[in-house]
Amino acid sequence: MDEFMEAALAEARKGYAEGGIPIGSVLVHQGKIIGRGHNRRVQEGSVILHGEMSALENAGRQLASVYRECTIYTTLSPCSMCSGTILLYGIPRVVIGENKTFMGEEAWLRSKGVAVEVVDSAACHQLMQEFIQRKPDLWNEDIGV
Amino acid sequence: MDEFMEAALAEARKGYAEGGIPIGSVLVHQGKIIGRGHNRRVQEGSVILHGEMSALENAGRQLASVYRECTIYTTLSPCSMCSGTILLYGIPRVVIGENKTFMGEEAWLRSKGVAVEVVDSAACHQLMQEFIQRKPDLWNEDIGV
Secondary structure, eight states: OOHHHHHHHHHHHHHHHTTSOOOEEEEEETTEEEEEEEOOHHHHOOSSOOHHHHHHHHHOSOOHHHHTTEEEEEEEOOOHHHHHHHHHTTOOEEEEEEOSSOOOSHHHHHHTTOEEEEOOOHHHHHHHHHHHHHOHHHHHHHTTO | OOHHHHHHHHHHHHHHHTTSOOOEEEEEETTEEEEEEEOOHHHHOOSSOOHHHHHHHHHOSOOHHHHTTEEEEEEEOOOHHHHHHHHHTTOOEEEEEEOSSOOOSHHHHHHTTOEEEEOOOHHHHHHHHHHHHHOHHHHHHHTTO
16 A cells, blocks of 8 residues: 555554544645544544545645646545535545445546545455444445435 | 525625625525525635635534535535535535636536536626625635646
8 A cells, every 4th residue: 555545544444543543545736745644524424535635635725737736535435525525626536445344426426527546455444344343323424315 | 596596695694794705605404594604714814714614514413314404505606626525424515606707516416417507697796896896815725826
């Protein structure tokens, strides 16, 4: 696993240790992490701070020209909210830990020209499976079910 | 203008008075506003708190069954982020103040079965035009340009 997916997974694990939903993300610009975050539903009662949203929010206000040179790493396939945000800011590349637990809007992203790569990480998948087995209701809430 | 769009517009004006981007939104469940908010880019340095996101966040964690009975009112056509969030939570109806300033993902929402109504409000439109004339760079930043 490359260093950026490792960093996203470390965020996911941090969220899990806090009692939260273990999904993490990092935003990378020119080989450097400029934002990192994890799902904050439990920790902040947030309905919008998914892992990707949290990484983007923590990166702060960036120029459009910066977003256009970024890659966002996420441990789980991005939902419609996170995918829509990736498109809003014109982030050209998304690297995904796994999409077996949840298949997000990868086809939509690709149709809009975003490069989508799926790492198929067993570590990302196992973490989600363990969490869902323990807290299925919390998981369903996070994906609007 | 109905009372809910009036409330969304009041949020937009509140944001403008704070020096922010004048877009407001309310989330309505069974005839009652359960969340209200406005764009917080300037006020909080937020890249994700568009008006709709702010209204949803302020409504707090709700059951999926509640979202499925909600209407979201927004003074401006929802961007890909906000539209993706509406889809994530299965909100079945969106009422939009205007879409002349910015055409969001209305076609995508409709294709997914969301009822989309455009009020075509002169007051919503004028407020945005006045803002954009004063702060074009801030507006471009908000829509990722």
